[in-house]
Amino acid sequence: MALNASAISVGDTYQEVVAENLSRTQLVQYAGASGDYNPIHTDTPFAQEIAGYPSVFAHGMLSMGMTGRMLTNYVGDGRLTAFGVRFTRQVFPGATLTAKATVAAVRQEDGQHFVDLALSTTNQDGQEVCKGDASARIDP
C-alpha cells in the first residue's frame, strides 16, 4: 500500500526496530548475499589483530539495507525515487537498531505527488548510525 499525500503532514514519523541483538551470523549472511567479503565484517582475528578494531562490525550497507526495509514498508513497494545515507557510526554485534523516517516535505511535480523523508537509524544507546534522506512517489 502506498502513502496518500492527503493523509500525511510534515513532521509525521514512522519507525521500525530493524535489528535486535544483531548477530555475527547475520553479518556472514550479508557478506555472502552482497559479495562484500571484507574480513573486517566477519573475521574477528583479522578485525582485531590486523585492522585494529575492537571486533567485527556490520557492513554499512547492511544498516542501509535494514533501513530500506522500514522505508519500503512505509512508502510501498517500488515507490522510492531516491534513497541515500551517510554512515555516521559503526554497528557492532549485539546492536539493536531502530530506523525512523520523518516527513520533511509533501510536494507535487507534473501532477505526481511525492514525499521527502529525513532518515535516522539509531542504536540501543540512541546514537545515530545512519543519517540520510529518501523520496517516494505517493498517491493523492
Added chain:
Amino acid sequence: MPDDFSFPVESGHVMLFARAVGDDNPVYRDPEHAASTEVQGPIAPPTFVQASYHWDPNASYPRPGRPWRGSAAGPTGLPPGETSSSGRGLHAEQRYIYHRSLKVGETLTVRRRPGETWQKQGRRGGSLTFSEEISDFYNHAGELVVTATSVAVITGRAVDP
C-alpha cells in the same frame, strides 16, 4: 565500454539478499503475491544493486591458489610483509536514484565511473580521503534503472568506534 559487466537479477539471489537484510516482504520472493501488487511481479529490495559486486570482474573474494587477507592459520593469510589496506577503507556514504523498478529476471549492464575526490581532517580518524564511484545500471532496452553513488573514505588509522 570495456569495463562494463552484466548483472543478472536472479530470483534466488534476491531472496537471499532480502533475507540477509531481514526483509520478509513477499514481493521480493513470491511471484504469485507480487503479481497481485502494483509492481506486477517480483522486484528487488532498494539496496540490492550493491550485490552486483558478485559479478564485478574485479571483485575480491577468496580463490584457490591466491593468498587471502582474512585470517587462516594466523590473523591474515597474506605473506609476511604484504599488507592490506582494506582495514582502513570504509564506506562513508551511499546514494541511489531509482529511475524505474528493479525487476527480478532482468539482466542489467553495469557501468562504473569515478566521481569526485576530496580530503578532510577527521575528528576521530586523522586525515581522511573521500572518493566517489558512480555506477549506472541499464536494462536491456538501454534505459537507466538505478544510479548508485558510493563514497569511500580512507582513514589514516582505524576509526574509533
